[in-house]
Amino acid sequence: MNEKGFTLIEMLIVLMVISVLLLITIPNVTKHNSMINNKGCEAFIKTVQAQVKAYEMEKNAIPTLQQLVDEKYIKSNQCPNGHKIQIDSNGEVSESGS
Template identity: 85%
Template sequence: MNEKAFTLIEMLIVLMVISVLLLIVIPNITKHNGMINNKGCEAFVNTVQAQVKAYEMEHNEIPTIQQLIDEKYIKSDKCPNGRKIQISSDGEVSESGA
């Protein structure tokens, strides 16, 4: 017989190679996801800082997070990594610990 087909051993080898590749790739993806969220939080803090300055120029006072949300300067008080942001009494925006 001259049939063109994969043997069971060949199929098992291919499945083993795919499994090893997945074991290598999946941890790297999750590690990079955390880095991406942290970079996104840095960008969000910078955006909120700019909105604080805009609000301060219009109203002559440093806003609270809730004032920025209520007046639609920002949509959320949370970074992509889930942490909240805060505004200090001098108008500096930072990421809070929890």
């Protein structure tokens, strides 16, 4: 009798290998996702800083975040990682934490 197919043991071994691979990759993906969001925040702060300078050249005043959003200089006042940003009295943009 020549039956083709997988035995229960073979299926269990394949499932075990897949499980181990998932256990290895999922933590790495979440770690890299966090790192990517932080890099995205750094880039977003630089973009907002450039928009502050553009607003300052056009209006001769340092804007608030709400003015930048209202006048369509930027779309959002928070980083990709969810942290808010702020503009100080000198026009410098920084991450405000949470």
